[in-house]
Amino acid sequence: MNSGTSNLSALSQPILEFRNVNVHYGAIHALKGVSLKVETGKIVTLVGANGAGKSTTLRAISGLLKPSSGDVLFRGQSIAGQRTDRIVALGISQAPEGRGIFANMTVAENLELGAYLRKDKEEIENDRAHVFELFPRVKERLWQSAGTLSGGEQQMLAIGRALMARPSLLLLDEPSLGLAPQIIERIFEIIVKVNRSGTTVLLVEQNALLAMEIAHYALVLETGKVVAEGPSVELSRSPEIRKAYLGED
Amino acid sequence: MNWKNNSTLRAGVVMILGILFFFGLGAIIPTLFNAYVFTIVMYAGINVTAAVSLNLVTGITGQFSMGHAGFMSVGAYAAAFLTTVILPTAEIPPALVPLVFAGSLFFGGIVAAILGLVVGLPSLRLRGDYLAIVTLGFGEIIRVVILNVETIGGARGLPGIPQWTSFGWVYSVAFLAVLTVRRLLASSHGRAFLAVREDEIAAEAMGVNTTRYKVLAFIIGAFFAGVSGGLFGHFLTYLNPATFDFNRSFEIIIMIVLGGLGSTTGAVAAALFLTFLREALRPLQEITQLDFRMIIYSGLLIVLMLTRPNGFLGTKELTDFGFFRRFKGLRQ
Numbered sequence: 204m205n206s207g208t209s210n211l212s213a214l215s216q217p218i219l220e221f222r223n224v225n226v227h228y229g230a231i232h233a234l235k236g237v238s239l240k241v242e243t244g245k246i247v248t249l250v251g252a253n254g255a256g257k258s259t260t261l262r263a264i265s266g267l268l269k270p271s272s273g274d275v276l277f278r279g280q281s282i283a284g285q286r287t288d289r290i291v292a293l294g295i296s297q298a299p300e301g302r303g304i305f306a307n308m309t310v311a312e313n314l315e316l317g318a319y320l321r322k323d324k325e326e327i328e329n330d331r332a333h334v335f336e337l338f339p340r341v342k343e344r345l346w347q348s349a350g351t352l353s354g355g356e357q358q359m360l361a362i363g364r365a366l367m368a369r370p371s372l373l374l375l376d377e378p379s380l381g382l383a384p385q386i387i388e389r390i391f392e393i394i395v396k397v398n399r400s401g402t403t404v405l406l407v408e409q410n411a412l413l414a415m416e417i418a419h420y421a422l423v424l425e426t427g428k429v430v431a432e433g434p435s436v437e438l439s440r441s442p443e444i445r446k447a448y449l450g451e452d
Numbered sequence: 453m454n455w456k457n458n459s460t461l462r463a464g465v466v467m468i469l470g471i472l473f474f475f476g477l478g479a480i481i482p483t484l485f486n487a488y489v490f491t492i493v494m495y496a497g498i499n500v501t502a503a504v505s506l507n508l509v510t511g512i513t514g515q516f517s518m519g520h521a522g523f524m525s526v527g528a529y530a531a532a533f534l535t536t537v538i539l540p541t542a543e544i545p546p547a548l549v550p551l552v553f554a555g556s557l558f559f560g561g562i563v564a565a566i567l568g569l570v571v572g573l574p575s576l577r578l579r580g581d582y583l584a585i586v587t588l589g590f591g592e593i594i595r596v597v598i599l600n601v602e603t604i605g606g607a608r609g610l611p612g613i614p615q616w617t618s619f620g621w622v623y624s625v626a627f628l629a630v631l632t633v634r635r636l637l638a639s640s641h642g643r644a645f646l647a648v649r650e651d652e653i654a655a656e657a658m659g660v661n662t663t664r665y666k667v668l669a670f671i672i673g674a675f676f677a678g679v680s681g682g683l684f685g686h687f688l689t690y691l692n693p694a695t696f697d698f699n700r701s702f703e704i705i706i707m708i709v710l711g712g713l714g715s716t717t718g719a720v721a722a723a724l725f726l727t728f729l730r731e732a733l734r735p736l737q738e739i740t741q742l743d744f745r746m747i748i749y750s751g752l753l754i755v756l757m758l759t760r761p762n763g764f765l766g767t768k769e770l771t772d773f774g775f776f777r778r779f780k781g782l783r784q
Contacts, residue, residue, distance in 0.1 A: 265657060291659030303654030305647055307767065316647050320659040368659065 216279055218243040218372055218403050219264065219295075224273035224283075226259050233259045235427040236273070241372070242420065246394065246404040248435065250411035251424035257407040258300055260424070261374050264405070265297050266290040277372070292320050297374035298361040300407075306350030310341060313349050313360055317367030327367070333400075334363040337393050355386035362393070372403045379410045391417050415439040463635055470627045475620035482619065490619075494687055496727035497622035498680050503707040503723040504629045504716055505676035510705070511713035511767075512637070513669035514649025515575050516584045519591030520677055520704045523564040525696035526594060527678020528685040529604055531560030532613045535686070537603065541614050553616045557625070557682040564678025565671045567594075572670030576663050579652075591701055598693040609692035610685075617687035625683060626720075629676045633716050636672070645669060649714070706749060710756055712763030717770040722763075 217240040226234040234256050241247045249257050262268040264275060266287035275283040282290055296317070305313050314334065318327045335342040338359040344352055349360060358378055365373055375394065379387040387410070395417050398404050408414035414435075415421050421435040423444065431444060438444055482490055506520045534556040535541050544552055567590075574586050604610050636642060644665050647655035656662050685691045707726055711718025729748070736744050756763070 267653065267656060286661070287656045288659040288661045291657070296659075297657050299654055299657050303651045303657065305650035305654065307650055308643070308646065312643060316643055316655070316658050316660070319644065319647075364658070 216243070217241055217276075218278060219405065220276040220279075221260075221263075222274045222276065224260075224263060224270045224275060226256075226263050226268055227271045228259075233427055234263065234270070237424075237427070237429055239422055239429060239432070241403060241405055243403055244398075244401065245419040246398050246406060246417055247420045247422070248406040248408055248411075248414040248418035249422050249424060250408055250414055253409070254426070255424040256427040257409075257424055258376055259427075261297060261376050261405070261407055264290075264374060265295060288320065291368055294369070294371040295374065296365040296368035296370040296372075298358070298365045298376065298378065300376035301380065302357045302361040304349045304352075304357050304360055304364070306348070308349055309346055310349050310352070310360055311345045313364050314341075314367050317364035318369075320368065326369070330367055330369055334366055337366075337396060338363050355382050355390070358382060358386075358390060359393075362390070362397075366397065366402075370402060372405065373397065375404065375406045377407060377409060379408060379413065387413065412439070459638075463631065467628065467631055470631070471620075471624045474623040474627060475618075477623070478618050478620035492728060492731050494617070494619065494622055495684075496724045497619070497626050498684050498687070499704070499707065499723040499727050500626040500720050501622075501629045501676055501680035501683070502704050503711070503719040504626065504633060505673040505680070506704050507708045507711075507714070507716060507719040508633050508636070508645075509669045509673035511708050511715065511719070512633070512649060513645045513666060514652075515666055515669060516580060517571075517587040517670075517673070518584045518698065518701050518705065519571065519587035519589075519594075520673075521696040521698065521700035522587075522591035522594040523568060523674040523677035524681035524684065524700070525591075525598060525693065526567055526681065527557075527560035527564040528681030528691055528696070529560075529598060529610065530563040530678070531556040531682030532610055532685040532691055533604055534559055535616075536610060536613050549616060553621070553686065556686075557621075557679050560682035561675040561679040564681070565675040568670040568672075568674025569667060571674070572667040575666050575670065588698060588701070591696075591698055595693050595697055605691070607693070609690055611690045613685050613689045613691065615686060615689045617683045622683055622687075625676075625679055629680075630716055630720065632672065632676070641665075646714075706753060709763055710753065712765035712767060714767040715763065715765040715769055717768070718763055718765035721765070 219241040221237050221239045223236045223238055224234055225232070225236055237256070237260065249260060251257055259268065263270050263283075266282070266285055266289070269284045273283070274281050277290075277293055277295060282293065305316065314331060318330070321327055340356050341359055341363050344356060349357065352360060362375065362378065378390055378394070382390070391413060394404060394406065406414055406418060415438065418435040421432065421438045422429050423431040423438070431438060431441070481493065485493065502520060502524060506517065509515050509517050535552065539552065571587060571590050575583050578586055598604065599607050637645065644655070644660045647658065647660050648662050648665050652662055681696075703726070707722040708719050710726065711720070711722030726749075730745055733745050733748055
């Protein structure tokens with residue numbers, strides 16, 4: 204799906220772009236004209252408080268929600284309003300908020316469903332081996348039913364499952380949710396590893412400090428609007444941002 | 453010979469052997485039992501098909517449907533309409549009867565399947581309790597519509613249906629229903645049905661076209677319910693809209709919950725068990741002059757849910773146990 208040449212030619216072009224995207228939930232205006240760009244090969248994080256529109260942004264990308272106006276471009280192609288399975292086939296997969304693992308299925312079956320749209324059996328086997336390398340715990344638990352895993356293991360499985368689609372853009376929705384600090388740290392290390400092996404990552408997080416540590420670029424959402432953005436190193440130094448989002452006085 | 457490796461061919465062979473077996477058995481069974489017991493055996497087989505088909509919709513795909521009797525009713529009336537009102541049944545040469553009967557059952561199944569599509573569509577937007585209410589309403593609408601259509605007897609019912617349903621027919625259809633569900637689950641898209649049940653959003657995020665699988669489950673489920681209705685009509689020789697009220701739907705729901713939602717084996721076992729239990733309770737009813745059946749049913753469900761919250765078999769199948777494990781591979 205993502206051959207080396209297309210990666211090279213796409214270097215100048217953002218892998219994902221929002222152009223003035225509006226999303227409504229009935230009468231609620233959840234995204235108010237959001238424009239953003241995700242550069243190929245980077246980790247980009249979307250931070251902000253509860254209800255800022257972070258998850259809505261992800262859903263508008265993955266096709267679970269249709270924008271009421273504006274455009275979503277993936278590799279320069281409009282994907283707004285397309286069916287989710289088409290979008291996954293294009294190379295965008297996600298680990299949904301709250302992990303969304305299939306609790307009554309085995310870990311192996313969960314991974315299998317991650318590669319649901321793929322037919323290349325050998326390559327799927329390679330990717331499975333890659334997931335095992337990243338998450339040895341997932342391999343240990345392969346024949347266990349996924350509902351019996353710990354929270355951290357479930358999150359690892361959710362990310363591993365999303366990687367089984369061999370995405371060029373990986374969407375992560377609050378991977379730190381409800382996890383112990385050491386486990387969060389390990390998961391974030393793995394996110395960096397995934398990114399280094401060539402996958403662009405869009406990371407939605409409430410834990411802004413941690414997210415900005417590993418991200419190249421950060422955007423701050425507030426009540427449906429982008430209120431600040433920049434390279435995360437700079438943004439995390441800005442006093443206003445530190446005060447408003449990183450909990451400093 | 454590579455028939456062992458060709459799953460389509462193998463399924464075809466299994467299907468034909470199964471049908472031959474049940475028709476063969478059908479030559480012996482009626483001679484073993486008196487007419488009363490035989491009737492119960494027949495109802496049990498019809499219930500197996502109904503339960504297995506509802507299990508596909510509710511147990512496997514997770515779409516709670518309370519209108520399954522509605523599909524049976526549509527299938528029953530559509531098939532009986534062909535053989536009783538449209539065709540000159542008395543003039544059909546005996547040799548052609550099986551063909552005409554198979555066609556009528558198929559027709560009943562197709563009409564039910566079309567309605568399954570109609571009911572399946574709201575399931576795209578509705579979940580859980582809301583879908584249950586819509587399907588419950590659907591079942592009642594069907595009943596009231598049939599009640600008011602004079603060409604098929606209206607409230608008087610439709611008499612004079614030829615008695616073509618035999619043991620072989622009932623159990624061959626049940627066998628086909630089981631085989632169809634098994635093949636469906638073993639196919640490359642089998643897990644998609646289960647994924648929809650487990651977590652619809654996550655399934656969609658994996659690229660599973662959830663719409664397609666929900667509607668497909670409704671269509672296939674309704675088809676077999678319709679065929680089982682057709683068998684019922686051609687056994688009893690008389691149809692009455694009241695037979696297919698929501699109590700009938702609940703009976704089938706109880707069967708699949710008792711057997712374990714998602715387990716085809718459980719659905720089969722519970723359908724057989726409950727049909728016989730109902731008859732076994734009749735003496736009690738005669739002595740006390742009270743209809744204890746629903747009380748025992750509900751009591752049984754309560755006890756079961758307290759002791760085995762996932763039903764008799766949970767999501768397990770026969771092929772998950774001891775000796776039968778060796779047949780598990782046959783699914784692939």
